[in-house]
Amino acid sequence: MLRHLSIRDFVIVDRLELEFAAGFGALTGETGAGKSILLDALGLALGGKAEAGVVRTGQARAEIVAEFDLPADGPLRAWLADQQLDAEEGSVMLRRVIESGGRSKAWLNGSPVVLAQLRIVGNMLADIHGQHAHHALLRTDAQLALVDAHGGLKAQAQLVAERYRAWAALRRAREAAEEGASSTERERELLGWQVTELRELAFDTDEWQHLNLEQTRLAHAAGLIDGAAEALDSLADGEYAVVPQVERLLARVAGMAQHDAQLADVQELLAGASIQLDEALHAMRRYRDRLDVDPARLAEIDQRIQVVMAMARKYRVSPEALPEVLAESVGRLERLTRQTDPEALAREEAQARDAFMAQARPLSAARKAVAAELSAAVTEAMQSLAMGGARFEIALRPVEEGCASGLEGVEFLVTANASQPLRPLARVASGGELSRIGLAIQVITSRNASTPTLIFDEVDVGIGGRVAEIVGRMLHQLGVDRQVLCVTHLPQVAARADAQWNIAKETRDGETLSRVRRLDDGERIDEIARMLGGVNITDTTRRHAAEMLGLSAPA
Incomplete structure (x- = not known):
């Protein structure tokens, strides 16, 4: 569950530290005070998309840190261990920094991570239901996704989509082969000629490197021979050769060192130099003996280089890229060869x-x-949400030959009266009914979800009275097993919470900022009374608020 939330310089929040506990918590306050801002900040910590506009005016960056308890079991522990992001002391720390220029950075348990990693962890820790989430239920793709998510079928559905795409690709290839056999054959003949030509060239990049090195050496053979002779003359063969002089000097210093030990270092240095010069002398002699002026070999290499360069110009690539051209041509030829055999493609398509x-x-x-199962559960919940006699059904519409989502589409059907036929949700549900149906679906699907924290952002819009009281009971019951946080404007819902926070605006140093604090029992009575009575709060309103909270009214 969410244990701690820290927010710095986010929208109209300057500094905020909040502690949370288990159960059902309500976030209340006047319209525009910034109730949803808290959830927006938490959404960024969970890996949501960031924009530069969320940084408080005049500040360089916004920072959000969310600390969650690490679930005792489930996939999160294994994922963190696999990523070498192990949690300490049974908690998970998510940190997000958004700069005023729009860039953002993320950390997980103190280690820098990419946003995708933060989002993976966020999805396993919390589930946020936005205030307009029920409108998504009008889209058939969202309806299908909800059914798959509720049934734990997402991985299975993804595999089905992959299999369908593979099948569709082969079907398109077979149809193209049937329609364009003649043009394909012409292209195949051209590619076959190109492959033969490039294979006969028998060229690779290693050969190209060796050719250029050998050409350079042979083209400069005469100069290299003269240079080797000059080097040998300077080392040993000339009048002022270095090697004999160093040897004489070494013998002289060795004799002197017998009388003065301070020359031992000089003797050692000269001995090393003598050895190095002797090795250089032998190496140079071996090099000179291998040097040869070979005009025939040079002409052969020049001819080979010209052939390779001509082929490279023909295909408009560098010589080093010719092997890649050959590989691409071979691959394309193989694909076209398959495409000229519709029967083979048809067999692959069938498979x-x-x-x-x-x-x-x-x-x-x-x-x-x-x-x-979900249809029955939502129908039952609708009865308690002032929709007696209403019925909800998830219809599976067969799709001929299938599609990327499987063998069926999904459509949510509803009727407000038992005597009326089921019709699509988008066509029969009013705004209030849609809110209630959406809330019922969200609460029911959340019961089976694996995330330990559920967050609802004004999902109770469009309801009131007795229905609001029922919604409060539903959220409270959900909070028995899970941590539930709900931004609400309904006193009936807030009164059912185990804890309540008030969000308000205040002016400090000429700047409007958001303030959040947890309410004690007396303050909760005042806040529920405000939600009930508006501007003028009477003793009667306070007594009503206390009754809703199950507390004694203040004297």
Whole structure:
């Protein structure tokens, strides 16, 4: 669960430190005070997309740090160990810094990470339901994603999508082969000629390097021979050769060192120089003996280089790239050879279709079971949300030949009255009904989710009265097993919370800032009374607030 949240210079928050506990917590305050800003900041710590505009005016950067308890079991521990990001003392620390220029950086347990890593951990720690989440339920893709997520079918659905794409690619290849056989054959003939030509060249980059080195050496052979002779003359053969002089000097110093030990170092240095010069002399003689002026070999190399250069100019590449041209031509030729055989492609297509069906059929069966269970659960919840007689059903619409999402599409159907037929959710649900249905779905699907912290951002918009009280009970019950945080404007919901925070604006040094503090029992009565009564708060309103909270009204 979320244990601590620290926010610095974010929107209208300058400095904020919040401690959280288990159970159901409510975040309340007047409109515009910044209730959702807290959740926006937490969303960034969990890996959300950042924009430069979130940095408080006049500041260089915004910083958000969120500390969570590390779940005792589940995949997060294994993932952190695999990434060498082990948590200390049973907690997970997420840190995000957004600079005023728009760049952002992320840390996980003190180590720099990429945003994708932060997002993976965030998805395993918390689930945020936005205030307009119920509107997404009108999209069929969102409906299908919700069914798969609720049933733990996301990995299976991804595999089905991959199998379908492979099948579709082979189907397109087979159709192209049937429609463009003649043009394909012409291109195949051209590629075959190119492959033969490049293979006959028998060229590789190592040969090119050796050719250029040998050409340089042979082209300068005469000069190299003269230079070697001059070097040998200076080392040993000339009148002023270095090697004999050093040897004589070494003998002289050795004799002197017998009478004065201080010359031992000089003797050692001269002995080393003598050895090095002697080795250089022998190496130079071996080099001179190997040197040879070979005009025939030079002409042969020049001819080979000209042939390679001509081929490179023909294909408009550098000589070093010719092997790559050959490889690309071979690959393209192999693909075209397959495409000129529609029957072979048809067999591959059939195999890919069978592989798709082998994964899609079990997915369909699993979706059917999940749809039935979720339909019944949402229908039951709707009865308690002032929608007696209403019914919710998840219909699986078969898709002929299948698609990337499987063998069916999903459509949410609803009827407000038992006597009326089921119709698509987008066509029959009013704004208030949609809010209630969406909240029911979110609460039910959250029960089976693996994330330990659930966050709801004004998902109770559009409801009130007795329904709001029921929603509060639902969230409180959800908080028995999970940590639940909810931004709400409804006193009936806030009154059911185990803890409550008030968000308000205040002016400090001429700047409007957001202030957040946890309320004690007396302050909760005042806050619930404000939510009930507005500007003028009477003793009666306070007594009503205390009754809602199960507390004694202040004297």
